[in-house]
Amino acid sequence: MPNIPLRNGGPKARIAVIPGDGIGREVTPVAVQVIRAATAKRNRPLEFVEFDWGADKYLRENVSLPEGAVEMLRDEFDAILFGALGDPRVPSNQHAADILLGLRFKLDLYVNARPTELLHPRFTPLRDRTPADINFMVIRENTEGLYAGVGGFFKKGTPDEIAIQEDVNSRKGVERIIRHAFDYARSHSRSSAGFQPASGGSHKQGESSLARRSSGGSPAAFSDRSISRSGAGFQPASGSSQMPLRLCMSDKSNALAFAHDLWQRVFKSGRAEYPDIDSRHLYIDTLAMELVRDPSQFDVIVTCNLFGDIISDLAAQLAGGLGLAPSANIHPGRTSLFEPVHGSAPNIAGKGIANPFGAVLASGMLLEFLGWNEESAVLKQSVKCALAENVTTPDLGGSKPTLEVASHLSNYVAKHS
Ligand code: NAD
Ligand code: IPM
Ligand code: MN
Numbered sequence: 069m070p071n072i073p074l075r076n077g078g079p080k081a082r083i084a085v086i087p088g089d090g091i092g093r094e095v096t097p098v099a100v101q102v103i104r105a106a107t108a109k110r111n112r113p114l115e116f117v118e119f120d121w122g123a124d125k126y127l128r129e130n131v132s133l134p135e136g137a138v139e140m141l142r143d144e145f146d147a148i149l150f151g152a153l154g155d156p157r158v159p160s161n162q163h164a165a166d167i168l169l170g171l172r173f174k175l176d177l178y179v180n181a182r183p184t185e186l187l188h189p190r191f192t193p194l195r196d197r198t199p200a201d202i203n204f205m206v207i208r209e210n211t212e213g214l215y216a217g218v219g220g221f222f223k224k225g226t227p228d229e230i231a232i233q234e235d236v237n238s239r240k241g242v243e244r245i246i247r248h249a250f251d252y253a254r255s256h257s258r259s260s261a262g263f264q265p266a267s268g269g270s271h272k273q274g275e276s277s278l279a280r281r282s283s284g285g286s287p288a289a290f291s292d293r294s295i296s297r298s299g300a301g302f303q304p305a306s307g308s309s310q311m312p313l314r315l316c317m318s319d320k321s322n323a324l325a326f327a328h329d330l331w332q333r334v335f336k337s338g339r340a341e342y343p344d345i346d347s348r349h350l351y352i353d354t355l356a357m358e359l360v361r362d363p364s365q366f367d368v369i370v371t372c373n374l375f376g377d378i379i380s381d382l383a384a385q386l387a388g389g390l391g392l393a394p395s396a397n398i399h400p401g402r403t404s405l406f407e408p409v410h411g412s413a414p415n416i417a418g419k420g421i422a423n424p425f426g427a428v429l430a431s432g433m434l435l436e437f438l439g440w441n442e443e444s445a446v447l448k449q450s451v452k453c454a455l456a457e458n459v460t461t462p463d464l465g466g467s468k469p470t471l472e473v474a475s476h477l478s479n480y481v482a483k484h485s
Pocket of ligand 2: 166168169377409411
């Protein structure tokens with residue numbers, strides 16, 4: 069759908085590119101290259117603007133997230149393609165907190181959607197598991213919890229020191245993420261084909277639920293389940309029945325008697341409101357165990373910020389590792405941010421061997437957010453093809469450098485677009 073205005077400003081999709089630090093600077097250009105290949109022939113008007121925010125700038129100029137950056141991104145861009153932040157020269161990680169957490173919080177990107185899908189059976193460390201068993205979405209609350217930055221030191225540096233980190237859970241915050249998860253489960257089915265909406269029913273069939281300005285910014289919309297279970301090039305995991313996805317809410321309400329009591333009560337209301345959704349609760353420790361024992365029991369997991377961070381790394385490993393895991397930081401209808409789950413990997417940075425698949429799959433989520441579902445599907449298919457042909461970096465047992473994998477991906481995408 070060329071020429072449909074995405075922003076108020078015009079027909080082009082404007083994408084801010086923030087490669088960041090370490091391997092973020094190696095995988096993000098690959099993602100841009102592959103997006104360009106996917107959109108070139110289809111005449112999708114796209115503009116990339118790169119920003120050099122990261123450790124170098126922070127050390128050089130003492131600037132992390134520049135003044136006015138949030139407003140600029142919000143008003144002038146449709147999406148943000150992000151690499152990773154983290155540098156051994158900044159042990160406090162202050163610039164990462166300012167930039168990454170700053171953008172998540174200040175753009176109010178309350179949904180952190182982290183799909184886990186086994187794209188090729190040989191990459192799971194679990195015995196006898198197939199792609200049909202490992203295919204679920206972690207929906208992580210992304211704007212509060214223990215990440216809110218509320219706390220402080222008392223008598224710092226003394227033997228009597230006290231360090232406090234508050235777990236901030238607002239009713240509004242818990243309600244909106246749990247509602248999003250229920251809507252997501254309801255609007256996706258285990259055998260759905262094509263890119264299905266995730267909006268509590270307000271979208272038309274086939275319209276991307278990620279589309280933002282063009283769809284008027286509808287609420288609770290995110291369809292990356294289609295990245296995991298369906299869509300051109302994405303294999304449906306199970307038969308032909310149209311079952312809504314199963315939802316699992318996970319907390320630690322047996323120990324965190326205030327914060328997670330709120331999660332319990334909100335979840336209970338959600339269950340009453342969505343009786344058609346097969347939903348249940350697991351404590352987070354049990355969830356970790358069950359994910360390893362039998363991942364096939366999960367379709368959608370919703371949890372708080374910290375638990376979502378941890379469980380999404382565990383989930384990533386079930387499907388082959390951090391190098392393959394994408395993520396989307398979304399506020400439906402607003403400028404949103406797409407990044408691989410992994411960090412800046414200082415241990416391999418600069419060696420040219422970083423796995424670009426997570427970044428490329430995150431770009432696929434970005435294209436879906438723009439409503440460009442076919443392009444998104446081609447990106448994912450290119451990764452599947454590279455995996456099948458063992459065109460992979462060393463973390464996946466291959467011998468290819470990043471740039472060779474990149475060529476394979478963009479050739480595939482150019483050929484199939
Ligand atoms: P990491 O994800 O950077 O690396 C963990 C391990 O996975 C390392 O062995 C690394 O080599 C490997 N790995 C990760 N991504 C890979 C890829 N694409 N290809 C090949 N191997 C890959 O996590 P870490 O080592 O705990 O953290 C390093 C820095 O990154 C820290 O400063 C941390 O705060 C930061 N970090 C940033 C983000 C982010 O920007 N979103 C996420 C996680 C960690
Ligand atoms: C992630 C990262 C970040 C997080 C860090 C770098 C603050 O681990 O995106 O998963 O904890 O959210
Ligand atoms: Mn993490």
